[in-house]
Amino acid sequence: MKIKGQGVALDDLDWRILQILQEKAKLTYTEIGNKLDLAHSTVYDRIQRMEKHGIIKKYKAVVDLEKAGMQQITALMTIHTDPKEGEHIASKLAEFPEVLEVSSSFSEELVINAKVVAQDQAKLHSFIAQSIAPLPGVLRIRTSIITKKYKEETPQPFF
């Protein structure tokens, strides 16, 4: 890994370590080293540096809430906004614990996209009606409730 000013250049080994960690973050340095034919100290050094530079942001557990017995629904919101308020609305959305992801996208107009979870449809509606619709600059909202997930890939592929 080379440090270039503000940016960080990763080499092939770094990328391979990241790929392994994305799939199974609980592997030990030795186990990762065995997969890549590297000493565990080399793996340790590289991971430490990537953590230090914020390339590895955090390690977390992906919980299957259904198996854990928790009933909840997930919905995708498309929020049409006044362009002047888009940034502010996205920031406010990001503060709600019910909102898992927030992004903006552009097709015919700029919209804010958000993934939101709730215990049931009534609570989802209350949240949107009481917390999202009143935000200044929200023009309209389209919400789709996810009925079935066909793929939920956590590791991000490196192209």
Next chain:
Amino acid sequence: MAVSSSRVLRSVLREEAFYFFTSIGNYTGQSAASLDEFLEKIKEVNIKSLEFHLYREDFEKWVAQTLGDGKLAEDIKGLRNMKVVGNALRDRLYFIVSRRLKDLKSAPQASR
């Protein structure tokens, strides 16, 4: 119980306004922060929105809990019980709310 007409006729905060949806999570962009605005929106909003909120009892709750008008809430409940839909619902709801507005405005101190 006597109702203060000025209280019912006031404009409420943005967070307390009525937001019109056509279904769960689908906000039309239309809202009403007073009974006057509510009457105007009844004429304009998608009929699906009126049907969605009437049968979820949202109108009654907002009118009673936010505006504090139990009489109008009872009238809307009566409309709900009639199972009216479509433009007949729009016309009937408009009539009920406009009649109540007229009563409230003609009795500025208090109204039953």
